[in-house]
Amino acid sequence: MKIIEVKGIGEKTEKLFHKLGIYSTDELLEFYPRNYDSYNVPTTVRELDNEGIAAFLCVITSSPVIRQAKKLSILMMNAKDKNGDTITLKWYNMPFLKGRFRIGMHFVFRGKVARNSFYGQNGNNGEITLEQPEIFGLEEYEKKQGTLLPVYRLTEGLSNKIVTKSVKQVLENCFETCEFLPEQILQKYELLSYEEAVKKIHFPANTLEMERARKRLAFNEFFLFIMALRRFKKEEEIILNEYKIEPSGQTDEFLKKLPYTLTNAQKRVLEEMRGDFMGKRVMNRLVQGDVGSGKTIVALAGLLDTAFAGFQGALMAPTEVLAIQHYEGICKMLEESGISIRTELLTGSMTAKEKRQAYERIELGLSKIIVGTHAMIQDRVLYKNLALVITDEQHRFGVKQREKLSDKGMYPHIMVMSATPIPRTLAIILYGDLDISIIDELPKGRLPIKNCVVGREYRLNAYKFMADEVKKGHQCYVICPMIEENENLEAVDVVSYTDILREHLPPDIIVDYLHGKMHAGVKNEKMDRFAANKIQILVSTTVIEVGVNVPNATVMMVENAERFGLASLHQLRGRVGRGDAQSYCIFVCTSGKKETKERLEILNKSNDGFEIADWDLKLRGPGDFFGIRQSGDMDFKIGDIYSDAMTLKQASKAVSYVEEQRDKIEKKDIQMLDCRLEKYMAGEFRLNL
Numbered sequence: 001m002k003i004i005e006v007k008g009i010g011e012k013t014e015k016l017f018h019k020l021g022i023y024s025t026d027e028l029l030e031f032y033p034r035n036y037d038s039y040n041v042p043t044t045v046r047e048l049d050n051e052g053i054a055a056f057l058c059v060i061t062s063s064p065v066i067r068q069a070k071k072l073s074i075l076m077m078n079a080k081d082k083n084g085d086t087i088t089l090k091w092y093n094m095p096f097l098k099g100r101f102r103i104g105m106h107f108v109f110r111g112k113v114a115r116n117s118f119y120g121q122n123g124n125n126g127e128i129t130l131e132q133p134e135i136f137g138l139e140e141y142e143k144k145q146g147t148l149l150p151v152y153r154l155t156e157g158l159s160n161k162i163v164t165k166s167v168k169q170v171l172e173n174c175f176e177t178c179e180f181l182p183e184q185i186l187q188k189y190e191l192l193s194y195e196e197a198v199k200k201i202h203f204p205a206n207t208l209e210m211e212r213a214r215k216r217l218a219f220n221e222f223f224l225f226i227m228a229l230r231r232f233k234k235e236e237e238i239i240l241n242e243y244k245i246e247p248s249g250q251t252d253e254f255l256k257k258l259p260y261t262l263t264n265a266q267k268r269v270l271e272e273m274r275g276d277f278m279g280k281r282v283m284n285r286l287v288q289g290d291v292g293s294g295k296t297i298v299a300l301a302g303l304l305d306t307a308f309a310g311f312q313g314a315l316m317a318p319t320e321v322l323a324i325q326h327y328e329g330i331c332k333m334l335e336e337s338g339i340s341i342r343t344e345l346l347t348g349s350m351t352a353k354e355k356r357q358a359y360e361r362i363e364l365g366l367s368k369i370i371v372g373t374h375a376m377i378q379d380r381v382l383y384k385n386l387a388l389v390i391t392d393e394q395h396r397f398g399v400k401q402r403e404k405l406s407d408k409g410m411y412p413h414i415m416v417m418s419a420t421p422i423p424r425t426l427a428i429i430l431y432g433d434l435d436i437s438i439i440d441e442l443p444k445g446r447l448p449i450k451n452c453v454v455g456r457e458y459r460l461n462a463y464k465f466m467a468d469e470v471k472k473g474h475q476c477y478v479i480c481p482m483i484e485e486n487e488n489l490e491a492v493d494v495v496s497y498t499d500i501l502r503e504h505l506p507p508d509i510i511v512d513y514l515h516g517k518m519h520a521g522v523k524n525e526k527m528d529r530f531a532a533n534k535i536q537i538l539v540s541t542t543v544i545e546v547g548v549n550v551p552n553a554t555v556m557m558v559e560n561a562e563r564f565g566l567a568s569l570h571q572l573r574g575r576v577g578r579g580d581a582q583s584y585c586i587f588v589c590t591s592g593k594k595e596t597k598e599r600l601e602i603l604n605k606s607n608d609g610f611e612i613a614d615w616d617l618k619l620r621g622p623g624d625f626f627g628i629r630q631s632g633d634m635d636f637k638i639g640d641i642y643s644d645a646m647t648l649k650q651a652s653k654a655v656s657y658v659e660e661q662r663d664k665i666e667k668k669d670i671q672m673l674d675c676r677l678e679k680y681m682a683g684e685f686r687l688n689l
Contacts, residue, residue, distance in 0.1 A: 001025040006169050008162075016158040017166075025170045031163070032201055032217070032638050033150035036210065041145060042108055045085035045128060048592070055110035056081050056130070057138065064098045077101060079109065088129040100135075108141040109133040148204050167202050175199075180676040181223070182669040184661075185654050192216045201638075215647055218639035222651035224680045225636070226429065230655065231681070239411045243387035245277035248308035251301050254337050258297070265441040266294050272437050273302050276413065283413035286431050288422070289439030290609040291574025292446065295417045298439070299390045300330060302415065307341045307368035311387035314370045314412075316377075320347045320520060321527045322392065325549060327371040346372035346381070349521065355380075383410065390415045419571060423614050426641055429652045440610070448607055449577040453561070453587045453600045462557055462586050463504050469555050470509050470536045474581060476555035478539045479572055481563045497559065498539045505537070513539040542572065551579030561587035562596045565642055566616040569600075570609050616642050 003022055004014040022028050042057040058079035067074045075091040075098060089109060091097055111133030136144070152163045177195050185191070192200065197216035204210035255262060262270070269287055276283035289295045299315060306313035315330075317323040327345040334341060344367035346358050355375075361367045365384035370376055389412045416434065427436060454462070466476045478501065482493040498513040505511060512535045514526050523543070529535045531550050542564075556576045561569060569587065577583035587600050602615050641648055662670060 001174055003028060003166075006166055007173070008169060009166060013158070013162060016155055019155045020153065020158070025174060028167060028170055029175070029198055029202075030637055031152065031167075034153050035151040036148040036204070037151050038148050038207070039110070039141070039144040039146065042141070044081045044083050045087065046083055048113065048128070053110065054113050054130075055108055055141065056087055057106065057108050058087060060101050060103050060105050060107070061086070063103060064101050066095050066098060079107075086127075089133060090129055090131050092132060094132075097135075106138065108136040108138055110136065110141075146206050148206065148210060150202050171199055171202065178672060178676075180672045181220075181654075182658065182665045182673065184665065185657070188657075189219065189650050189654065191219060194220070214638060215644075218636070218644045218647050219651050219654075221636045221639040222644070222648045223654055224677060226652050226655045227658070227677055228681045229430075230659070231677070239282050241277075241279055241282050241413075242411060243277075243282075243306075243309075243311055243385075243413065245274075245305050245309045245311065245387060245413075247274050247277075248305045250308050250339070251304040254304060254333075254339060255297075255301060257337055260443060262297070263294065263439070263441040263443060265289075265439045266298050269298050269437040269439055270301055272435070273298070273415065274305065276435070277302075277305065282411055283415065284434050285414070285437060286416045286418060286427075286434040287437045287439065288418050288420075288427070290442065291419045291571060292578055293419075293439040293442055295419070295439060296326070296329075296392075299392070299415065299417060300333070302388060302390065303330075303369050304339075304341070306388045309387070311385045312362070312365065312368055312370065312383055313388040314372075314376055314383075314386060314390065316389065316391045317371070317373060318392070319523075320349060320373055321524050323347055323372050324524075325531075326392070330369065330371065341369060342367045343369040343371060346370055346376050348373060348375045349524075350375075386410050386412050388413045388415070390417065392417050419574065419609075420567070422641065423610070426645060426648060429648060430641065438610075440608075442607075447577065447580075447582050449573055449583045449585050451573070451585045451587070451604045453589055453597060453604065456588060456590050458586075459588065460504070462588070463501065465584075465586075466537060466555050466557065467505055467509060469584075472581075473533075473552070474554040475530065475533060475535075475550060475552050476537045476557065477553060477572075477575055478537060479556070479558045480539060480541060481560045482541070494539050494541055501537060501539065509536050510534065511537045511539065514543060515541045516543040542568065549578055550575070554579070554581050554583045555586070556584070557586040557588065559588050560590055561600055562589050562591040562593075566599065566602060566619070567609070567613045567642070569603055570607075570612045573603070613642075 002024060003009060003017050004011065006025060006028075009017070017023070017028070020031065022031055037053060040055060042055045044056065048054060056079075058081055060077060060079050062078040064075055064077040067076065073093055073095050075094055077089050079087050079089055081087065087109070089111075109130055111130040114129045114131055150160075150164055150167075152160055154160060154163070175195075175198070177198060179186075179194050181191070181194070186193070191197075192212050192215075194216070197213040197220075200209045200213035201217055204213060273283070273285060273287075276285060287295055287298065303313040303315065315326055317326055324345065324347070327343065331343050334343065342361070344358055344361060346355070346362075350358070358367070359381060362370060363382045363384060370383075375381075391414075422430065466478075469476060478497065480494045480497050494513045494515050498511055501511045512526060512529070514523060514530075518526075526535065526538070530538045533552060553576050556573050558564065558569060558572060564572070573585040576585065585603075587603065589597055589600055591597070599619050602612065602619075606612055606615075639647070658665065658673070
């Protein structure tokens with residue numbers, strides 16, 4: 001059913017939903033809340049964790065006053081919590097509330113917490129303001145305690161209220177879902193029915209209901225993914241190697257001429273890849289390694305072996321910026337080594353003429369190494385003899401892509417490169433169809449990054465430090481968890497933070513911002529400017545995790561670091577330390593919790609991504625469901641391989657059970673499951689790394 005058929009949604013609202021990728025009622029129901037607004041037990045200023053919405057039981061200590069600011073009327077008064085700490089209460093354009101309050105009256109006030117000092121210079125926990133707070137009597141608030149209201153990801157013009165109302169309409173009037181998991185699985189793992197889970201993920205009565213709904217929906221995603229993966233592996237096991245690629249002496253000579261020696265780990269992975277090239281079946285290999293561990297040079301060696309054997313090889317990147325960087329880097333290295341192999345760039349933004357000429361050279365076999373984005377596997381691209389496909393960073397070569405190539409009669413070797421540090425126990429489940437290689441050494445001579453975990457009071461010092469680095473000719477990244485200010489979270493956003501930095505830094509330092517919702521052309525232009533040092537400080541969301549390589553960047557400052565997983569923070573800091581200069585990473589923690597700071601301190605103890613990923617797995621729990629998603633994690637709508645690691649393992653066991661006991665499961669259940677799996681593999685099976 002189309003989204004416009006839902007009562008209350010007109011053409012204007014329909015277009016806003018389309019911006020979020022929602023075209024049907026099914027997609028609306030799978031548009032899960034990113035968080036919940038909960039009516040928690042009233043807190044005190046001293047117990048406050050510095051973030052989001054909070055409720056306080058207060059006594060009013062001053063008469064309300066109204067101030068005018070241009071067209072805005074601001075009602076203000078002071079109150080104190082049970083410890084005697086002062087809270088400023090503030091309402092905008094609500095002068096009618098003035099007569100409601102008297103000194104000495106008690107209320108529960110619930111609203112967005114704002115620190116009166118962005119930098120916390122005075123260190124006074126009592127300096128907080130509650131903006132536009134709701135007002136409750138104590139008994140009235142106690143009735144609301146424990147309830148959860150969904151908070152959705154939004155786009156400009158679309159309110160949380162509209163999304164909530166639309167979801168309710170669908171659930172009440174046109175919701176139909178079919179259970180596809182066998183009853184044995186539901187009972188064994190104590191799972192809600194699919195219908196219950198969908199209803200309760202949007203409107204849970206309490207936290208327990210929400211967690212049970214999440215578990216079932218995450219289980220769905222993992223179960224279907226693993227089952228599709230295993231089915232696909234069975235099909236691939238019979239694909240014989242049509243492209244025998246012998247190790248090339250010319251490739252070895254190229255590697256010897258490099259200004260550095262390959263690490264033992266790089267040499268080991270190269271030999272594993274070459275062994276696959278000469279094996280009976282096509283290669284399907286995952287190469288894992290930290291940012292900067294040297295995966296790309298191993299990939300280039302594979303592409304050169306392929307080209308010298310007379311075949312074509314392709315390197316596919318997630319963004320045009322990264323594709324262009326790879327292309328230019330390969331061309332430069334080949335030119336310096338005197339190797340005349342034609343390398344082709346193919347991206348979506350090229351002109352029609354440029355694409356047509358590239359297609360001709362690829363079809364004729366003139367281009368031996370092709371670098372680009374997904375434009376490389378479009379229907380119009382015909383290869384002469386494509387023998388190797390390497391996907392970089394956030395791409396997993398999925399079923400659809402392989403089908404496109406197999407439809408053209410091609411079954412190339414596949415290599416997936418990932419900088420996402422996934423614990424081996426989970427990697428074996430998630431990459432059951434791939435052989436796994438790990439590059440666990442960093443190149444010699446690389447200076448370790450110096451890390452520090454600081455509070456909000458350090459911000460001004462951090463700005464001065466970044467300004468000093470810019471004076472030395474270096475550049476800096478600042479990472480924020482949000483794109484724009486959000487009324488439900490006290491977290492720093494990209495747009496506002498850019499303005500703050502411009503105010504506090506010398507005018508000759510160019511500060512600009514970048515985020516994932518920008519048009520691809522704008523993102524590319526800004527990254528090009530940053531790479532050319534025309535932007536000295538780039539404020540960004542985690543979109544830069546797969547950005548260009550900027551060796552000149554020496555500082556990474558992460559705001560609200562407590563909102564990110566450790567593995568994600570480790571990947572972020574991998575954007576610096578790529579040149580000869582000493583690099584630094586500053587993690588700003590705005591949480592007052594001791595355990596939060598201790599968790600972040602782990603980043604000081606280790607630069608090993610896999611060790612950090614193991615810590616992440618141990619430390620993240622159900623309470624971290626709605627933090628910043630792991631960088632490079634799977635393209636699951638609700639599941640998270642760290643927080644939901646136990647559910648992932650259960651789903652893997654459940655798939656094994658179904659495969660082994662297929663004949664003993666009711667026929668209608670198997671038919672329902674096969675139907676759902678077929679639909680999943682046809683349209684949804686993908687994994688982004």
